[in-house]
Amino acid sequence: MFFWKQKSRDTTQPKGSDSLSPSLAANLQKLQGEIFANDETIVYRRFKTKKPRALDCALVYADNMVKHEYLSLSVLRPMMQAEVPGSVRGRQLAHYFAEQVIYSDDSQFVASYSDIGDRIMEGVAVILVDGCSLGIVVDAKGWAKRAVTEPPTESVVRGPRQGFSEDLGVNISMVRLKIASPHFKTRFLSVGTQSKTRVAIMYLENVTSMALVEEVQRRIEQIKIDAVLDSGYIQELIQDAPFSPFPTIGQTERPDVVAAKILEGRVAVLVDGSPFALTMPYLLVEAFQANEDYYNHWIIASFHRLVRYISFFITTSTPALYIALISYHPQLIPTNLVVSIAAARKNTPFPGIVEVVGMGLVFEILREGGVRLPRPIGQAISIVGAIVLGDAAVSASLISAPMIIVVGITGVAGFVVPTLNDISVLMRLFFVLLAAVLGLYGFVLGAIAIGLLLSSMESFGVPYLSTMTTLVPQDVKDTLLRVPWWQMVLRPRFIAAKDRQRLTRSDGSKAT
């Protein structure tokens, strides 16, 4: 593929004893005895070119990582049928084969054993010719890949049905197809001393701040770890506020989301083997934005967005408010309600705080069980949860009925803002404990503490709450509401560094 050409061309200058020997037998012995010793997946296919000059050759590759048919037809067949002129000698042989014999859209040369080792692990095939101290690299990568499907974590009613797969090249091409601009740039890095995972940094040159790109690259380059199996490793290793549960790096499985973030001036990081792309900087407001907001009618999208904010409040605060009201401030509950809550709580054995924490825990256990188990068993879990724990617990006077309602609405509302779902569980517990000790006063103290934490956070130099704490019209256009596209003239102030103009109105006027 297209991204390691440069690197391998530089390595055609061998150094010391690592460089290939002209003798095929010596080369094979070195590979078999040293580099790939005890590795039985490496295939060494010996063959000869056509007489009269029958040169000894070998095709070396890792089994099951190459396209076998392609190698046989486009590499082995022409080489076996080639009549090599007697004048071609030494390193010229490699060039002769690459230029005139092999049918391959991508062929390069290697001159050292360590390079051969690295490249064969990537899934290419290397041809060694007797008498030539250069190996020919043929890109014949081919292994089982998952098809491009709709991501299960971010399904949409309206919008593209594409999701990233585990293949970095495919993933990059999906984003590239959405931003067909020469300003769209991709940089490659390799992370992990053992895994040598390829990491791609993507950005839009004419919008994104170069300082941001350099910073992202610097942070990734500083990572010294043996292996990176998912983008989560990188996310955790380079984020700004490691002790805060709030995410400062976004993640998504959708190319359209990545494209949108890049177009606003963010940097995206793709990791080979992970379908989750990272985007940065990441602001709190992004947790409440869904890609569907931008595809649907703006009034409907704005309504849904308001529902998300309300749901986040409900999921984090309802149990705490319930505890505070019934344990400290029953006078604030409407009379009919307070009497029916009191009646429902009669004869239940546990105090309110125990009910709230206990039922919250039960809900989380059910949820975790549902996520980890295979889908058919997951359904059984939900039945057990709904009937046994909900209905039976109330009938047996173990739990009061209002508590079930509180836990239910809390749990369901939590799924509305999936990005913050895990955090809202922690916030809920935090608020509940404060409310149980100090009532509404404690709840308000907790809310202030969370507010302080959020406003002290930054993501790659951008304040975490920016656009939520301003009244500048163009900055708030995409926060509480999603204003119509013709109003979103500028890119976000804190993200886009260079060209802020996103849209030009039909009369040519440039809004501010």
Next chain:
Amino acid sequence: MRRRGLRILIVLLLCLLLSGCWDYIEIEALEFVFGLGVDQVEPEYVVVLEMVKTSGGGQQPQVEAKVLATRGQSVSSAASALSNPAGLRAFWPHAYVFLISEQVAKDGILPAVEHIIRSRHVRSTIWVFVTKECTAEEVFKSKPPVANSVSEHLNAIVLMQESIAGFIPLQIWELNKAFTAEGIAPVLPTVKLVHEQGDLMPIVEGTAVFKGDRMVGWLDGQESDLLCLLKGINQRAYYVIHTKVGEEGFYPITYELVGNQIKIEPVAKGGKISISISLTMQFGIEEVGAAPISFRDEQMVHSVEDQLATAFTRRLRDFLQKTHREYNVDVIGLGQLIKRKQPQVWRSLRENWQDHLKDLQVDLDVQCRVVVSGVAAEPIAVRD
């Protein structure tokens, strides 16, 4: 540095936790007081509480009202003695109504209401009533037709006041204000018991008139409606007035008051003060029965309007006669009005305001208009 941060955190956490959960209560351990009544003040307080008993739990929670009465040295001591045997804590903020028995009202209500005004647990928006010809305990033990408790029943009536008429509801903070204000007498709505299919049912009708904190007389439902008119309160009251229709004779016609505006002006003339009241009322025709009245006939409508004005002028005169001369109390707050509009005049009147009230001249100007006749302008013509 890090150690120090940790220490500060621990100290803060301890402050939070060791202070304990002050004020922590379990909601099911509360006994919600819905109503409070005082039946007797001398020699000992007799206090009645209507509480809500919750029971059940699980899937059949039940709520029922219960009434407890006891004696004590004061309202608060008696009330707290009542919640003791129940083993539960009386919870006051949800109390709806406060009943004062007729006897207490006659002897002076200040000892009974003082605790309610002072208490931080009882809301200042609690409704205050005087029980007429019965005690608070009897009222609480009567049987409201729909509501679970008498207090909820009375509260529901009060919230419907605009369309029920016949009384003026009052909250405890307004009573407190009326006590301390100059030139206006406190009035409280009255609760009485009526027989309804063998059961006693509490209704709110009429007004108790106070001089200071002692009750001096009653106003019935119709007089209360007149008081509403004079106080400028809007009420959808119904009036059945025998009206002369053409030359045919008198028919009872039901009018609904749909709007009323009042303007009261004190007029000082030659050292003597008089009051000029101009009242405008708009009526709708609710029911004419068999009266052959056509509302397309302008003359006929004018005649009806004139008759209404005359009838109301007469009723208001009687009302003022009764309150100013007989009870000698300023229920409308004319004194307050004079104080506001002509403070110099008030200074000379305030000492003997009640004497002045007896022969205070009030000029009435009543204008009535019939504005709605329902969906029928003509009488229903019945033919063979």
